[in-house]
Amino acid sequence: xxxxxxxxxxxxxxxxxxxxxxxxxxxxxxxxxxxxxxxxxxxxxxxxxxxxxxxxxxxxxxxxxxxxxxxxxxxxxxxxxxxxxxxxxxxxxxxxxxxxxxxxxxxxxxxxxxxxxxxxxxxxxxxxxxxxxxxxxxxxxxxxxxxxxxxxxxxxxxxxxxxxxxxxxx
Numbered sequence: 001x002x003x004x005x006x007x008x009x010x011x012x013x014x015x016x017x018x019x020x021x022x023x024x025x026x027x028x029x030x031x032x033x034x035x036x037x038x039x040x041x042x043x044x045x046x047x048x049x050x051x052x053x054x055x056x057x058x059x060x061x062x063x064x065x066x067x068x069x070x071x072x073x074x075x076x077x078x079x080x081x082x083x084x085x086x087x088x089x090x091x092x093x094x095x096x097x098x099x100x101x102x103x104x105x106x107x108x109x110x111x112x113x114x115x116x117x118x119x120x121x122x123x124x125x126x127x128x129x130x131x132x133x134x135x136x137x138x139x140x141x142x143x144x145x146x147x148x149x150x151x152x153x154x155x156x157x158x159x160x161x162x163x164x165x166x167x168x169x170x
Contacts, residue, residue, distance in 0.1 A: 016050055022168075029061075066117050067093040070140060072169040078149055079161035084134065086112050093117060101127050116140075132156075138165055147164070 014071035072091040078082050086099035095114040100107050115121035125134040131154045138147035145165040152158050 047090075067157045068119065068140065069169070070116050070121055070167070072167055074135065075166045078151075079163075080151070080159060082134075082151075084110070084136075086110075086123075086125070088112065088123075090116070093127065095121075095123065099125070101125065135165055138163065140167075 020156040040080070062100050064116045067090075069090060071088055074088050075083065076086070079128050082103040084099060086097055088095055088097040090096075091120075093116050093128060095110050097111070097114060099110050099112060102108075108129060109125035110125050110127045111125055112125045114121065114136075116122075119139055121136075121138040121140050123136040123138070125136065126132070132147055133152045135152065136147065136149040138145055144166060147165070148160065150158050150160045150164045
């Protein structure tokens with residue numbers, strides 16, 4: 001009886017091994033396994049990556065500089081007579097905040113978002129009525145702070161001009 005039981009176990013183990021071998025063979029015949037593009041992708045993912053950790057020459061060639069901090073209170077005068085006052089916040093190179101746009105017929109609250117890259121400041125100011133957008137670009141590397149703007153409106157043609165700015169950091 002014991003030898004019969006051992007024989008059954010042996011047959012079960014052999015059967016399981018045959019099943020595993022057959023399943024492994026079936027996976028390689030799957031249509032994705034024979035696709036050259038998939039094979040190349042897998043090979044490229046398995047390739048070793050060059051390591052720059054601890055390599056002083058590699059870290060010296062790519063200086064990591066923090067973006068210029070331009071958060072604070074901003075006042076802008078546009079050539080069309082519009083003035084814009086902003087409370088500008090910053091996270092890394094991303095700018096955001098709120099303020100007021102003063103232009104005929106009066107004062108409107110506004111939201112602002114933008115980016116700083118090097119000494120270039122790009123702002124998009126949108127009054128809360130959503131009827132216009134002021135796209136402003138400033139060079140903050142020299143005084144006076146100045147740049148250009150384009151005003152886009154729902155019922156008007158785009159208008160461009162120059163912008164002068166004053167800034168008080170937080």
